[in-house]
Amino acid sequence: MRDEYPRPDFVRSEWVNLNGAWDFYLGGDKRSIEVPYVCQCRKSGIGERICEDAVVYERTFFVPDTWKGRSVLLNFGAVDYFCRVWVNGQCVGTHSGGQTPFSFDVTHCLNWGEECIRVEVEDWLKNEQIARGKQYWEDESSFIWYTPSTGIWQTVWLEPVSASRFSWIRFTPDIDEGTVKIDYRLEQGTALPCEAMITICREEKPVFKGTVWCRELCNTITVDVFQKKALNGSFHFVGAYWSPENPNLYEVTMTLKNGTEVTDRVESYFGMRKVRIEGGKIYLNNQPYYQKLLLDQGYWEESLITAPSDEDYKNDILMSKAMGFNGCRKHEKVEDPRFLYWADHLGFLVWEAMASFWVYTPEGACAFMREWMDVIRRDYNHPSIIVWGMLNESWGVPGIYENQEQQSFSKSLYYMARSLDSTRLVISNDGWEMTDTDICAVHSYQHGREDDQKQQELYKNCLKEIDELPEIVEKRLFAKGHSYQKQPVVLTEFGGIAVSEDESGWGYTAIGRSEFLKEYSRILDAVYDSDLICGYCYTQLTDVEQETNGLLTSTHQYKFDPEKIKEINDRRRT
Structure with missing residues (x-):
């Protein structure tokens, strides 16, 4: 089973992995499939080249009681190609596109007992208007075309979040100035004003620690990573650049606070390269x-x-x-x-x-x-x-x-x-x-x-x-x-x-x-x-x-x- 954390540049500590055995419905037949491997591969436990355009996944799961009082997000790394997702009989959303992640807030559907998720997938193997890449639409692979992949092919997981939280964080390095610009957005329901605490380390040694007072949902801070300004530009920190020969990275912790309450904490990283x-x-x-x-x-x-x-x-x-x-x-x-x-x-x-x-x-x-x-x-x-x-x-x-x-x-x-x-x-x-x-x-x-x-x-x-x-x-x-x-x-x-x-x-x-x-x-x-x-x-x-x-x-x-x-x-x- 793929059990590593699936979103490595935006890490929250609490999560539940939904990979593993799911029920799988193909042409009316019920089988067992190992998610996140597609049914066409051996690793899934099925390993058949299918001709059907529609498949269905189902499984049950439990949400930890300690998550009560927070929102619960259901996350998908990628599903090829179109899917409709149901939780306890309620449709929580749809997504189109086989390469990118998506999430749904499923809190309103939970009964805090045994929960049921159903994922209905459509992947039109002979539709030439959708992004298919090297996946071949005929019965056998040929020339430069390969076996197609239908359905869930990246990790599915749950995470609890507060109403006040980060939506995204973006790092833009500038090696000439020795700075990194940190742009971030807070979720729509975030209580304002609030504090964003930023800690940057390199090889576990502190580089920067500061707090931004957030009065709007979108915020920016520029950090003098190389301390060139503090040293009047006389210090050129070449050894901290990212490259294939020296993949130096800076670890970042972003913490959101309302008063004394920590409402979100995200771990990330960036590299200084141009x-x-x-x-x-x-x-x-x-x-x-x-x-x-x-x-x-x-x-x-x-x-x-x-x-x-x-x-x-x-x-x-x-x-x-x-x-x-x-x-x-x-x-x-x-x-x-x-x-x-x-x-x-x-x-x-x-x-x-x-x-x-x-x-x-x-x-x-x-x-x-x-x-x-x-x-x-x-x-x-x-x-x-x-x-x-x-x-x-x-x-x-x-x-x-x-x-x-x-x-x-x-x-x-x-x-x-x-x-x-x-x-x-x-x-x-x-x-x-x-x-x-x-x-x-x-x-x-x-x-x-x-x-x-x-x-x-x-x-x-x-x-x-x-x-x-x-x-x-x-x-x-x-x-x-x-x-x-x-x-x-x-x-x-x-x-x-x-x-x-x-x-x-x-x-x-x-x-x-x-x-x-x-x-x-x-x-x-x-x-x-x-x-x-x-x-x-x-x-x-x-x-x-x-x-x-x-x-x-x-x-x-x-x-x-x-x-x-x-x-x-x-x-x-x-």
């Missing part, structure tokens, strides 16, 4: 930083899109770093916050993405936009995230090259992300046919086989010149009316070399296991020979179902000596 672009390069903490990323689908053989355990998120990051990678590009999936927690604490860059939809309609575009806004709100505080990748390879916007409506949608996603978060970079359409974008993100698997010297030379030479680059990209780099504006160029998909024991798996190219390191080295040499390219994302971290182009197996084990991979990756530092 991301920007200059001169065709990506800068981290005011230094050029070469991106060495892995394409990460976030799939597990036994549990599909839900990690078997919290330790699995941690292990993926540690194994990636052991191979010399400093981050990942999440692909067609908004990952569980627990992955981001480990990325923050272990030092691992994350390029965040959303599951794509397939057919452009105003309704689909609206749903996609709304869910992206929820993603940015949910994940704003994670220092590991440095890029928002809004679209991928024109999926959902197939006519974007010259269709003005689809171009406008791409640009609206870009400016929406920039308006909600000015601290990160944004890619409008990763791969090709970009509109406004902070990074020229290019996909190319045309590296040529070992015996094709002509294609190898073409690939190598095209990586050096922006005007030549389109020759090895499937579509035009920019949509009509848009052009390269000297953004950093990152090869955000390449490689994809398939290796399997029986050589029956699929990849962009296929070779024997003994030849892989030589082939990987050859392709990386071509990338490293380019002064235009300032980073890459290799396809991919793990094998997934029929795809055997991972550096790890489908059970997330090394295929090759990680030190050998690291030696190749380490040939270039900046």
Whole structure:
């Protein structure tokens, strides 16, 4: 059972985990399912590829008597795709969107005995307007498409809260000034005025302790974290920056008080880091930083899109770093916050993405936009995230090259992300046919086989010149009316070399296991020979179902000596 606290950047001490055995209704049949694993995976106890669009979950639970007098929130990490939730026969709310969290106040429904929850889920497997990502709608996985996931796939839990409480807290670091701006909102029913007490520590040593007198629901305080002002700006606290090499974090406790009564206490954290672009390069903490990323689908053989355990998120990051990678590009999936927690604490860059939809309609575009806004709100505080990748390879916007409506949608996603978060970079359409974008993100698997010297030379030479680059990209780099504006160029998909024991798996190219390191080295040499390219994302971290182009197996084990991979990756530092 997934029993770790599910919301690591907004932690309350009291909670009840509702993961575990639930009744599961499929096509009239009642079974038992292990939440939060979807019915299509073995870990759920069912492991069947279903064709039904509707499923139902039910279970009973008890609320601690000590929670009486407070409100009780029912929280869901994520449910794919639409759900309606009932408690003791009363509908407490609905939610649409398979990637983001939601909550309902269920206090009015409780009888303070045995309680019953019912979750009705609809996941229209063949609806091309909803965000599905790599989940395949046919009976068997094929090419780059995987087994779909229906229903609850992240933790379900209860928590007691007071009427006077925090709604959200947002941290915005400024390493140049040495400060962090803390914005927070109080719940609508909060009794005003009240006091917000803020304590910031680093490695358990106090950095700041202060109190804000709150007369409004929305409040802001800027804290001099590096004490530069106190020291007249003479002290530059570089050692406290967050980076993959030194993932320094500041622990925060936010306490809300009405008189002598503590009404809410939340634990969180932030990292002091800065991301920007200059001169065709990506800068981290005011230094050029070469991106060495892995394409990460976030799939597990036994549990599909839900990690078997919290330790699995941690292990993926540690194994990636052991191979010399400093981050990942999440692909067609908004990952569980627990992955981001480990990325923050272990030092691992994350390029965040959303599951794509397939057919452009105003309704689909609206749903996609709304869910992206929820993603940015949910994940704003994670220092590991440095890029928002809004679209991928024109999926959902197939006519974007010259269709003005689809171009406008791409640009609206870009400016929406920039308006909600000015601290990160944004890619409008990763791969090709970009509109406004902070990074020229290019996909190319045309590296040529070992015996094709002509294609190898073409690939190598095209990586050096922006005007030549389109020759090895499937579509035009920019949509009509848009052009390269000297953004950093990152090869955000390449490689994809398939290796399997029986050589029956699929990849962009296929070779024997003994030849892989030589082939990987050859392709990386071509990338490293380019002064235009300032980073890459290799396809991919793990094998997934029929795809055997991972550096790890489908059970997330090394295929090759990680030190050998690291030696190749380490040939270039900046």
